[in-house]
Amino acid sequence: MASPFGVLVCLLIVLPQILAISSPIDEIAPLKTCQFPCMTEVNLHLFLHQFVDGPNNPNRNEETLLQASFPFGFGTTIVHDWTLTETTNSKDTVVARVQGVHVQAGLTKPNRWYTTHNIEFQQGRFAGSTLQVMGITAGLESGKWSIVGGTGQFIMAQGIISFTNHPASTFEDGIKELNIRVRFTRDITQAA
Structure with a gap:
């Protein structure tokens, strides 16, 4: 059996040699300092135009894929x-x-419509960026959808979209007034 003194001597001789040949973890994969990019919040006020599915609506912008009998x-x-659009006029930009x-x-x-969609911006400062949205459109006068992600300028987006049915709605053009409140991470790799 080794004496405590013998074990100590072995550790003092062997340990520096083991440490000399081993590489610390941070030399293999150095840790980058984490910089928290700035969070930005934007409020947008837009109008959604829903031209309902139906044989008498040639301008429809939705299509029934499955008509269930439940x-x-x-x-x-x-x-x-x-x-x-920025106005209630569906012919606006x-x-x-x-x-x-x-x-x-x-x-x-009835009317418990679960919805999931991407909002893809085509004009203005957010052109090419998207928001991922989900929630319930329950046939109510108003409601909320969750913003659960985004791309482009909307990296790590989160927020809420409050909607109300607009009085200018018709059967052909169901208009929802949207108030979009979104927080996202500013991409520090892109030029300002």
Whole structure:
């Protein structure tokens, strides 16, 4: 059995040699200092134009993919490509497109439309950027959708979209007034 003194001598002789030939972790993969980029918040006020699906609506911007026979149309699935403008006039310049699906997700209540879509900006300072949005459009006069991500200028986006049905809505053009409040990380690799 080795004496405590012998073990100590071995450690003092062997340990520096082991440390000399081993590389510390940070020499293999150095840690970069984490810089927290600035968070930016933007509030946008836009109008969504939904031209409902139907044989008598040639300008529709949605299409029914599955018409379910369950109560309340549970499972009915519609794909949409709605437009966003700065005014209630659907013929105004399209600022962004709202592309995605909405599904009748209520088995016990009518008009419980779960929606998920990307808002892809086409004009202005956010052109080419997107917001990923989801929520319920419940056939109510107002509601909220969650912003759960984004691309382009909207890196790591989060926020809320409050919507109300606008009084100028018609059967052909269902207009929702959107107040978009989004926080996102400013990309420090891009020029300001």
